[in-house]
Amino acid sequence: MASANGFAAYVFDAYGTLFDVHAAVRRHASVVGPNGQLLSEIWRAKQLEYSWVRSLMGAYCDFWQLTEQALDFAIEAVPDIDPKHRDTLLEAYWKLDCYEEVPTVLKALKDRGAKLAILSNGSPAMLESAVRNAALDSILDDVFSVDELQTFKTSPSVYDLVTTAYRLYPDAVSFQSSNRWDIAGAQKFGFRTVWINRASNPDEYRDYSPDVVLPNLQQL
Known part of the structure; x- marks a missing residue:
């Protein structure tokens, strides 16, 4: 079932997007x-x-x-x-801070009826610890780790973890990442992509441009 603005799932990179790596x-x-x-x-x-x-x-x-x-x-x-x-x-x-706006934004998206998930290079144990520490475990529906595939982003097989699990076409998924290379991989796969450009970095991979660029998740 699609959410109010047409996306059935909102999927987030973890490190740098939800959690502050520094x-x-x-x-x-x-x-x-x-x-x-x-x-x-x-x-x-x-x-x-x-x-x-x-x-x-x-x-x-x-x-x-x-x-x-x-x-x-x-x-x-x-x-x-x-x-x-x-x-x-x-x-x-193991207990990185999440960005200030993350809990409020995720709760609002959840209220729209969308699936919420993390798709990350992180190991399952790392992600479980970070999610629990930020009290996001009651909001997220799923946490997908590349560990089951034994490879990392930007392999198309990583993004396919989401579409296979949710039985969705890629364009039904909104994917958010602070990593421009991750956005390029997700764009090529067919996701709607939102680059969270927290550091105001210059654009790159311009042949795989994001659909939306935001300074944080607040405007999502």
Whole structure:
């Protein structure tokens, strides 16, 4: 059944879209030191790079392992970061803050009668922890992880997890992500795409442009 504005399902990327990937370092900024933001940016960049490289290699390991490996690289790469903070930062990543508008927006969409789901590179355990910590478990209908496919976005098979589970055509699904590359993959698959451009980044992948660009989820 379609919601009021014609989409049967609203599907969200998790990290960077619903959950703030920089919250782990920010929470411990006082002990990490002045290079904390640089550490966090490298950590995130390497986490994604490792997922793409492993997909191309056909050498899958779950997103938590990539998160650990990416942090190890970032700690070595950034001056003045004490390795003793490694375990503290990893522990914080299990309980990332969700963005302020997320609960209200999801509840409003739920009230319209749409299915609500996460589609993420995250491992099932990571996603379960993040969703529970943000108290979104009573709002979401499903959490889809790439783990069952043993590959990462932007493989079309990942986006097909949603259409297969819900028995929908792609154009009945509105897909929201803060990651422009993810939006490109979802657009090619056939989803209606909404790029949540929180950082006001320049556009790219212009042959697979998003249907909508928003600064956050509030206007969804």
